[in-house]
Amino acid sequence: MKWRKQFRKFSRGRQEAEAKPGNAIFEQFLHQKVKGNKARTAGSAADRQRTRRRANVLKRAITRRFRFRPKSKIPVLLLAFRQRQSRLIDALVKPSERRWLKPLVRARQGASLEIQVKHFCFLDRPDETWETIGKMARAEAGAWNIRVHFDDEQCLDIAPYLLTAMLWKDLAPVFSGGRMTTELQSVIEAVQLRRQLGMGRFRLDLWDRYNVHAFPLHQRRAANSSTSMTRHLDPQTRERVGDNLVSSINSWLAHPELEMELTPIGRGNIKNIVGEMLDNAERHSMPDTMDGDWTIAGFMARREPGEDQEEYFYCSIAFVSIGASISDSLSTCAPGVAKVLNRYVDMHKAACDVEVLRTIMSIQDGITRVPTAYEEGRGGTGFQEVIDLVNDLGSPHPPTCEPKVTILSGHACLKLHGPYAQGVRKGGDPFAPREIWFNGANDSAAPPDPQYAFRLRHAFPGTLVTLSFVFKPERSAGDEK
Amino acid sequence: MTAIELAELTGRGRVHSLSGQERGLEARNFYRLDELDQVEGVVVVNVPDDLDAISPSFFQGMFAKSLLGAFDRDADRFLRHYSFKAPTHVLTQVQRGIAAVLTRRPGQPLAH
Numbered sequence: 001m002k003w004r005k006q007f008r009k010f011s012r013g014r015q016e017a018e019a020k021p022g023n024a025i026f027e028q029f030l031h032q033k034v035k036g037n038k039a040r041t042a043g044s045a046a047d048r049q050r051t052r053r054r055a056n057v058l059k060r061a062i063t064r065r066f067r068f069r070p071k072s073k074i075p076v077l078l079l080a081f082r083q084r085q086s087r088l089i090d091a092l093v094k095p096s097e098r099r100w101l102k103p104l105v106r107a108r109q110g111a112s113l114e115i116q117v118k119h120f121c122f123l124d125r126p127d128e129t130w131e132t133i134g135k136m137a138r139a140e141a142g143a144w145n146i147r148v149h150f151d152d153e154q155c156l157d158i159a160p161y162l163l164t165a166m167l168w169k170d171l172a173p174v175f176s177g178g179r180m181t182t183e184l185q186s187v188i189e190a191v192q193l194r195r196q197l198g199m200g201r202f203r204l205d206l207w208d209r210y211n212v213h214a215f216p217l218h219q220r221r222a223a224n225s226s227t228s229m230t231r232h233l234d235p236q237t238r239e240r241v242g243d244n245l246v247s248s249i250n251s252w253l254a255h256p257e258l259e260m261e262l263t264p265i266g267r268g269n270i271k272n273i274v275g276e277m278l279d280n281a282e283r284h285s286m287p288d289t290m291d292g293d294w295t296i297a298g299f300m301a302r303r304e305p306g307e308d309q310e311e312y313f314y315c316s317i318a319f320v321s322i323g324a325s326i327s328d329s330l331s332t333c334a335p336g337v338a339k340v341l342n343r344y345v346d347m348h349k350a351a352c353d354v355e356v357l358r359t360i361m362s363i364q365d366g367i368t369r370v371p372t373a374y375e376e377g378r379g380g381t382g383f384q385e386v387i388d389l390v391n392d393l394g395s396p397h398p399p400t401c402e403p404k405v406t407i408l409s410g411h412a413c414l415k416l417h418g419p420y421a422q423g424v425r426k427g428g429d430p431f432a433p434r435e436i437w438f439n440g441a442n443d444s445a446a447p448p449d450p451q452y453a454f455r456l457r458h459a460f461p462g463t464l465v466t467l468s469f470v471f472k473p474e475r476s477a478g479d480e481k
Numbered sequence: 482m483t484a485i486e487l488a489e490l491t492g493r494g495r496v497h498s499l500s501g502q503e504r505g506l507e508a509r510n511f512y513r514l515d516e517l518d519q520v521e522g523v524v525v526v527n528v529p530d531d532l533d534a535i536s537p538s539f540f541q542g543m544f545a546k547s548l549l550g551a552f553d554r555d556a557d558r559f560l561r562h563y564s565f566k567a568p569t570h571v572l573t574q575v576q577r578g579i580a581a582v583l584t585r586r587p588g589q590p591l592a593h
Binding site: 230232234235236238239240243264265267268269272274276278279282283290336337339340364365366373374377379380382385430433 | 492495496511537546581
């Protein structure tokens with residue numbers, strides 16, 4: 001009775017005044033009742049619980065009282081869901097092109113879809129993978145039910161799953177499962193992405209079977225929220241993350257079947273990779289405040305390629321930072337850097353996208369966006385250090401398991417593997433800057449190879465760095481490098 | 482003999498690595514390295530045994546001004562003045578940091 005009286009009061013006069021049909025007025029009424037608490041973080045457990053409770057109340061009211069009975073196929077949570085804004089979604093689907101259908105409208109006009117996902121790996125197919133995630137975001141706008149089938153046999157890159165999990169909380173709850181191979185399930189479960197991806201419970205006995213050890217998703221607190229006066233002197237979150245990652249790897253290697261641990265050099269290399277990447281994300285994703293956020297996840301899987309080949313440990317770590325792209329952040333660089341940058345761009349802009357050229361320049365030694373750092377002769381070496389460390393960790397390696405690094409930032413995509421895996425100091429001079437120009441001569445005068453440095457169809461709203469390397473048990477046990 | 486205790490930055494074992502250029506700059510101010518660059522004698526930098534990593538960015542933030550200014554890019558003189566008491570793998574990282582500082586920047590004058 002209470003709902004009927006409230007609706008009558010709400011709709012009195014509006015139908016004629018606003019010239020809208022009765023069901024549109026009813027939806028206005030629904031949205032007014034189901035107001036989200038803006039202070040509560042979207043996607044949090046409290047928010048989900050509140051939304052579910054309200055959705056259940058509304059559904060009971062609707063079925064009892066009104067003639068607009070929703071069809072039973074509509075998920076309960078979808079009834080109370082409101083469209084959410086997200087930088088990731090806006091990057092994939094232009095806001096002006098996104099026709100987001102309201103829940104009750106989807107019952108009549110929406111579709112039930114199935115999406116096949118194959119080669120879901122930024123390392124090898126960055127553009128296709130980013131487009132696949134975009135397909136999910138575009139389908140979410142109008143469908144009432146979507147099943148996503150992950151058809152890869154193995155997980156080669158944690159980054160797409162990490163991004164999908166970050167995107168999921170802002171998408172309508174229209175995803176109802178799909179196929180996934182056993183090894184993928186074990187990786188997703190181990191990295192604790194299953195709940196964020198909206199998937200049902202997996203069978204837990206799969207974990208040992210596929211020897212997967214994971215580093216679960218870690219996030220830094222929201223950008224620009226630091227309050228400590230000694231922010232930089234205090235132990236940093238990124239340092240704790242590096243410690244946790246190394247502890248996780250060591251705890252798995254200490255398994256009775258393996259009885260190994262990382263060497264001190266291995267520990268140092270991994271911590272430096274994490275420290276450099278996350279420090280870059282904090283300082284450069286928010287150029288004004290140098291207080292950006294980041295997300296990291298990873299896994300290590302023990303794989304046995306075949307009877308004739310030795311087993312190895314495959315590692316994948318991904319770093320995501322939403323904010324300014326590398327090319328955009330370079331706009332604050334010192335005049336000396338700008339001169340070198342503009343010269344390179346002018347030389348090759350006819351053959352290659354400007355954003356890609358600026359990103360290539362940014363990863364060379366000595367190129368920093370911070371004017372004071374440039375004048376004082378420091379900084380600008382982080383990316384080359386990470387590339388060197390990844391190659392150190394992953395050498396020697398089986399023939400098809402070279403270390404790989406892929407960078408997505410804005411419209412630019414750089415694949416640092418194959419012939420362009422590592423920077424080189426010209427002339428063997430130990431103090432010459434490390435350079436990598438993505439061409440056969442490794443020369444800035446030649447344009448970059450479009451297979452390894454190219455423009456993405458949709459810009460990434462920030463920077464994503466994903467890396468993979470393998471190491472072999474006997475190297476981990478005995479190497480003193 | 483003056484000493485720098487890096488354990489103060491790790492929170493006495495709360496973390497086991499030091500990273501970040503801004504952190505290195507704050508550490509430089511905290512330990513007053515501008516003054517320590519000028520003191521006579523050796524400055525001992527005590528690295529905790531449980532510290533696994535000093536990132537090149539942190540090292541550059543903390544010591545680049547010393548190495549490029551007071552010690553005029555002379556790594557040997559720098560290491561004679563700042564004596565690092567650290568495990569072998571950390572000393573390797575210190576060398577890596579020194580190489581990062583001494584790496585030539587494009588179009589940049591060498592001396593301060």
